[in-house]
Amino acid sequence: xxxxxxxxxxxxxxxxxxxxxxxxxxxxxxxxxxxxxxxxxxxxxxxxxxxxxxxxxxxxxxxxxxxxxxxxxxxxxxxxxxxxxxxxxxxxxxxxxxxxxxxxxxxxxxxxxxxxxxxxxxxxxxxxxxxxxxxxxxxxxxxxxxxxxxxxxxxxxxxxxxxxxxxxxxxxxxxxxxxxxxxxxxxxxxxxxxxxxxxxxxxxxxxxxxxxxxxxxxxxxxxxxxxxxxxxxxxxxxxxxxxxxxxxxxxxxxxxxxxxxxxxxxxxxxxxxxxxxxxxxxxxxxxxxxxxxxxxxx
Amino acid sequence: xxxxxxxxxxxxxxxxxxxxxxxxxxxxxxxxxxxxxxxxxxxxxxxxxxxxxxxxxxxxxxxxxxxxxxxxxxxxxxxxxxxxxxxxxxxxxxxxxxxxxxxxxxxxxxxxxxxxxxxxxxxxxxxxxxxxxxxxxxxxxxxxxxxxxxxxxxxxxxxxxxxxxxxxxxxxxxxxxxxxxxxxxxxxxxxxxxxxxxxxxxxxxxxxxxxxxxxxxxxxxxxxxxxxxxxxxxxxxxxxxxxxxxxxxxxxxxxxxxxxxxxxxxxxxxxxxxxxxxxxxxxxxxxxxxx
Numbered sequence: 001x002x003x004x005x006x007x008x009x010x011x012x013x014x015x016x017x018x019x020x021x022x023x024x025x026x027x028x029x030x031x032x033x034x035x036x037x038x039x040x041x042x043x044x045x046x047x048x049x050x051x052x053x054x055x056x057x058x059x060x061x062x063x064x065x066x067x068x069x070x071x072x073x074x075x076x077x078x079x080x081x082x083x084x085x086x087x088x089x090x091x092x093x094x095x096x097x098x099x100x101x102x103x104x105x106x107x108x109x110x111x112x113x114x115x116x117x118x119x120x121x122x123x124x125x126x127x128x129x130x131x132x133x134x135x136x137x138x139x140x141x142x143x144x145x146x147x148x149x150x151x152x153x154x155x156x157x158x159x160x161x162x163x164x165x166x167x168x169x170x171x172x173x174x175x176x177x178x179x180x181x182x183x184x185x186x187x188x189x190x191x192x193x194x195x196x197x198x199x200x201x202x203x204x205x206x207x208x209x210x211x212x213x214x215x216x217x218x219x220x221x222x223x224x225x226x227x228x229x230x231x232x233x234x235x236x237x238x239x240x241x242x243x244x245x246x247x248x249x250x251x252x253x254x255x256x257x258x259x260x261x262x263x264x265x266x267x268x269x270x271x272x273x274x275x276x277x278x279x280x281x282x283x284x285x286x287x288x289x290x291x292x293x294x295x296x297x298x
Numbered sequence: 299x300x301x302x303x304x305x306x307x308x309x310x311x312x313x314x315x316x317x318x319x320x321x322x323x324x325x326x327x328x329x330x331x332x333x334x335x336x337x338x339x340x341x342x343x344x345x346x347x348x349x350x351x352x353x354x355x356x357x358x359x360x361x362x363x364x365x366x367x368x369x370x371x372x373x374x375x376x377x378x379x380x381x382x383x384x385x386x387x388x389x390x391x392x393x394x395x396x397x398x399x400x401x402x403x404x405x406x407x408x409x410x411x412x413x414x415x416x417x418x419x420x421x422x423x424x425x426x427x428x429x430x431x432x433x434x435x436x437x438x439x440x441x442x443x444x445x446x447x448x449x450x451x452x453x454x455x456x457x458x459x460x461x462x463x464x465x466x467x468x469x470x471x472x473x474x475x476x477x478x479x480x481x482x483x484x485x486x487x488x489x490x491x492x493x494x495x496x497x498x499x500x501x502x503x504x505x506x507x508x509x510x511x512x513x514x515x516x517x518x519x520x521x522x523x524x525x526x527x528x529x530x531x532x533x534x535x536x537x538x539x540x541x542x543x544x545x546x547x548x549x550x551x552x553x554x555x556x557x558x559x560x561x562x563x564x565x566x567x568x569x570x571x572x573x574x575x576x577x578x579x580x581x582x583x584x585x586x587x588x589x
Binding site: 220221222223224225226229249250252253254256257 | 309312313314315316318319431432434435436437440543546547548549550551552553556
């Protein structure tokens with residue numbers, strides 16, 4: 001029979017065994033980014049000189065994140081913090097204070113002219129600046145400067161990595177513009193419940209129209225469905241991307257009645273996991289432009 | 299005239315999904331309202347809700363065998379519902395247990411089995427949510443399914459009408475003159491399961507169960523004769539379907555609940571004003587004829 005003392009001992013030993021951290025190379029700069037897309041940009045600039053972790057991982061929502069004690073520990077261990085700014089990470093100030101971190105904070109959107117967006121009837125600053133590749137290049141420059149300041153010996157490496165990545169971003173922007181140009185001008189509009197594509201739409205000439213009066217993801221009423229159908233017909237919208245209407249059969253009915261195509265999955269606020277179609281920033285943009293092209297070319 | 303047209307007809311003329319929804323609810327009215335009347339007379343009014351849970355193991359096995367295929371899952375659900383309904387019926391006929399109690403036992407075991415299979419299969423998808431449809435999204439296939447179920451139900455009911463009526467009102471008498479009671483009962487339970495599972499798949503649980511039972515209960519307050527009861531039940535179901543869709547169109551209440559709420563209003567009115575056992579007629583029964 002196990003005594004209580006033995007049991008406690010066994011459990012403690014097990015915890016220690018599981019919890020003991022693997023030995024790590026001391027030389028790598030520990031960087032913490034607030035969410036997955038930012039972490040990917042940081043990784044491309046830092047290369048093998050840094051070790052980056054994201055507080056809000058793949059498929060997570062940075063808007064409504066609630067940090068855990070483990071996150072505070074991660075932040076406390078960070079040598080550099082990278083955040084988006086523009087009000088995306090409302091929880092960040094408190095988390096940093098609570099963790100007692102003294103690490104310098106790089107605000108990636110520094111120098112970007114913010115857009116306004118409408119949310120719940122109020123004008124707000126739209127934080128989703130990374131959806132425009134021109135802005136992503138500003139992110140990369142800010143991250144490069146921040147890392148160099150925190151870790152001067154490796155400044156040359158950061159500059160070289162950033163330069164190489166900027167070339168890739170330029171190529172990506174060229175591809176996106178070319179893909180949009182292939183879509184007939186009067187087809188460049190979709191209905192979507194995503195509110196994250198303001199910068200994308202402004203940069204590349206694409207209208208993202210939000211459906212009127214769709215408030216719930218529960219069972220819809222005939223009124224809501226009729227309103228969406230009327231709107232699609234009146235505005236001659238060629239495709240719908242609405243993931244929070246949960247019943248696929250309802251989407252098919254809307255599509256059948258209006259002739260609008262049903263679009264695939266767009267990634268906006270977070271990357272997918274490694275196996276998904278949007279494992280990095282560049283793959284995410286590729287995925288989105290591919291989905292838009294498929295739905296709008298006809 | 300034009301105003302009336304705009305209010306009452308235009309939503310259906312303008313939108314195909316409204317026409318499809320109307321066709322679906324009408325078909326359901328003709329198929330399942332008569333079945334609801336018999337269920338009520340046999341004191342099995344709650345079978346619909348039991349059935350909504352009982353089909354889970356079938357749907358889960360269908361899912362394990364062929365993934366998220368509505369066809370496989372609905373087929374599995376149909377088989378599971380059939381086993382539960384017929385099993386409960388057979389045990390009620392051969393033992394002392396009453397039908398509602400044996401049904402309760404069967405559906406609980408079935409539900410537990412379903413939850414087990416789902417968890418063994420390692421999925422956390424809400425299979426039933428996936429399986430249950432909505433009246434606003436009836437495609438050709440689903441409409442065809444409801445209409446064929448309704449047609450089969452009407453023919454089958456005509457075939458087993460006499461033994462079924464006798465069995466519902468006086469089973470002992472039927473047993474003394476004929477042996478058709480058992481087969482008629484099993485055939486009837488098959489119809490119940492077909493209508494319910496088809497209804498779940500096409501319209502969701504609330505609408506399928508609600509539009510089966512509420513019209514039957516309403517009819518009970520207006521007629522003593524079983525044929526009249528069925529006529530009134532079908533009419534009530536059809537009117538609730540039409541009015542409910544309009545309510546949902548103008549008020550943004552989800553369509554399933556809107557249809558059932560209209561039926562609920564009709565029920566409340568029947569409780570008060572119904573000539574057969576309604577509140578007012580109970581309070582003022584009128585003069586008895588005296589010799």
